[in-house]
Amino acid sequence: MPELPEVEVIRRGLQRLLNTKIMRVEVKEKxxxxxxxxxxxxxxITQVGRRGKxxxxxxxxxxxMMIHLRMTGQVIWREGNAGGEDFAGGHPTDDFxxxxxxxxTRVVFEFDKGKLFFNDxxxxxxxxxxxxxxxxxxxxxxxxAPEPTEMKAEEFYQRLQRHGKANVKAMVLNQKxxxxxxxxxxxxxxxxxxxxxxxxxxxxxRAEAKQLLEGFVTVMAKSIELGGSxxxxxxxxxxxxxDYLTAFAEVFGRQGQKCRRCGGEIKKIRVAGRGTxxxxxxxx
DNA sequence: CTAGGATCCTGTCAGC
DNA sequence: TGCTGACAGGATCCTA
Numbered sequence: 001m002p003e004l005p006e007v008e009v010i011r012r013g014l015q016r017l018l019n020t021k022i023m024r025v026e027v028k029e030k031x032x033x034x035x036x037x038x039x040x041x042x043x044x045i046t047q048v049g050r051r052g053k054x055x056x057x058x059x060x061x062x063x064x065m066m067i068h069l070r071m072t073g074q075v076i077w078r079e080g081n082a083g084g085e086d087f088a089g090g091h092p093t094d095d096f097x098x099x100x101x102x103x104x105t106r107v108v109f110e111f112d113k114g115k116l117f118f119n120d121x122x123x124x125x126x127x128x129x130x131x132x133x134x135x136x137x138x139x140x141x142x143x144x145a146p147e148p149t150e151m152k153a154e155e156f157y158q159r160l161q162r163h164g165k166a167n168v169k170a171m172v173l174n175q176k177x178x179x180x181x182x183x184x185x186x187x188x189x190x191x192x193x194x195x196x197x198x199x200x201x202x203x204x205x206r207a208e209a210k211q212l213l214e215g216f217v218t219v220m221a222k223s224i225e226l227g228g229s230x231x232x233x234x235x236x237x238x239x240x241x242x243d244y245l246t247a248f249a250e251v252f253g254r255q256g257q258k259c260r261r262c263g264g265e266i267k268k269i270r271v272a273g274r275g276t277x278x279x280x281x282x283x284x
Numbered sequence: 285c286t287a288g289g290a291t292c293c294t295g296t297c298a299g300c
Numbered sequence: 301t302g303c304t305g306a307c308a309g310g311a312t313c314c315t316a
Contacts, residue, residue, distance in 0.1 A: 003309055053310080070310045072294085091309080093295095104294095122293045124310065140311085166287060175311075183309045229309070245309095252309080273289070275307075291313075300304085 002069040002090045004053060004148070004180025005223035006230045010075050010089035011050045014057075017077075017111070019044050024110040032106035032120065035129035039063050052144050052179035056135065064132040067118065068140070073125030076100060079114040092230040095119050145179045148216045157209035164202020170272035171201040172212070181216055184229060184245075184252045187277045189215035191251045196283040197271045222248055251277035 002010070021044055025037035040063050047058040055067040055075075067075065074090035078100065088096040095104055100117045107118040107127055118127060128138070135141055145151070145159070159177050160168065171177050172186045181189065190197050192215030195208055204212070223229060229245045245253055250260060255268035255277055264281035 006309080068310085071308065072310095120293095121295065122308085122310095124292065163286075170287080173310085185309085187309095274309095287316095289313105289315085292311100294308100296307090298304100298306085300302105 002053060002073065002228075002230060003182035003185050003220075004050075005185070005220045006089055006228040007050055007053050007055055007069065007180075008224050009228040011048055011055060013077070013087045013089060014048045014055070014075070014116075016087075017045050017048065017057075017116070019046075020111050020113070021045070022109050022111060026108040026110070027106075028101065028108065029106035029120075029123060031123060032118065032125065033127050033129075037129065040065055040129055051141055052147070052175055053182065054140065054144075058132055062132045063129060064135050066128045066130075066135070066138065066141075068125055068128075069120070070122070070124035070126075072121040074104075074117075074119040076117040076119060077114060078117065084114065088232045089228065090119075090230060091121065092232070093121070096232045140175075143176050145175060145177050147179050148181070148213060148220065151178060151213060153206070153210035153213050156213045157204070157206050160201040160204055160209055164200060166201055167197060167271060168195060168199045168201045168204060168212075169197035169274070169276055172216075173272065173274070178213075178216070180220070183274050183276075184249070185216060185219055185223070187252045188219040188249060191215075191277075191279060191283060192219060194282055194284060196280075197269075197276050197278055199284075219248075251279060253277070 021042050022040055027033045040059055043059045043061040046060050049056045057065045069090050072091040076088040078086050101108055104119040104121050105117050106120050109116040160171055163171055172181045189212055193212040195212055251266050254266045257266055259266055259279040262281040264279055266279050269276050
């Protein structure tokens with residue numbers, strides 16, 4: 001679920017942890033934590049970064065922690081009664097506002113002034129600690145394609161050509177082709193470019209590939225601006241959720257409704273094993 | 285090597 | 301109300 005914009009919103013929210021230290025880690029689901037939690041205790045957080053859909057937190061002792069939320073992961077920061085502003089992002093459920101820890105809680109990080117909860121319904125997500133120097137060797141990061149904002153249109157075109165027989169939807173979901181695109185922004189970007197998700201990737205023209213890349217950059221920037229599709233910041237019980245989906249999405253989740261561009265009906269079909277939203281009128 | 289499908293896991297929802 | 305099957309904002313592994 002959380003795609004590049006949602007993870008980016010979380011990254012920004014976690015800047016508040018810079019120069020603070022984790023005092024204690026409680027691993028409630030063994031599978032969710034790879035490596036030794038002890039190595040990141042009592043050392044300052046020097047950077048909170050992101051690559052694709054992965055959060056990367058660096059520590060002063062040259063250790064790093066990668067957090068990948070996969071489908072249903074959540075990051076929830078609570079200052080409790082300290083009076084600070086709470087914050088949450090990831091898969092949108094009521095756990096954002098629930099009493100924590102709860103049965104979805106996989107890891108708890110205790111700081112001086114608050115607690116950071118890693119919640120995950122389906123247990124696909126994980127936290128992994130390693131030496132900062134070893135990040136580049138992590139096989140997920142090592143094979144990850146460039147960020148959409150860093151990729152040249154020609155390179156994107158060439159990557160689509162290389163896997164020309166697969167449909168374009170499957171290609172853009174492949175993190176080795178372009179980083180950070182997931183099911184929502186795949187559908188939104190394809191709509192933006194007027195490209196049908198079942199087109200074989202090799203049939204896209206240079207102009208279409210360029211437009212598609214621009215689509216990803218545009219819709220993702222818009223989503224980040226709106227707080228992502230899933231994020232919530234809140235003070236006490238007053239919730240404010242990211243409203244990208246309701247405010248801006250053209251096709252995702254709008255099956256049965258009218259296309260705002262041509263007036264045709266948005267359809268939901270199955271492509272590359274994923275629910276896919278498309279306007280046949282606008283996407284060829 | 286590629287492309288497509290199964291798979292990890294649990295909760296929710298639609299349809300009997 | 302209770303059951304069943306489909307599905308889920310991800311990515312890897314297995315098979316042909």
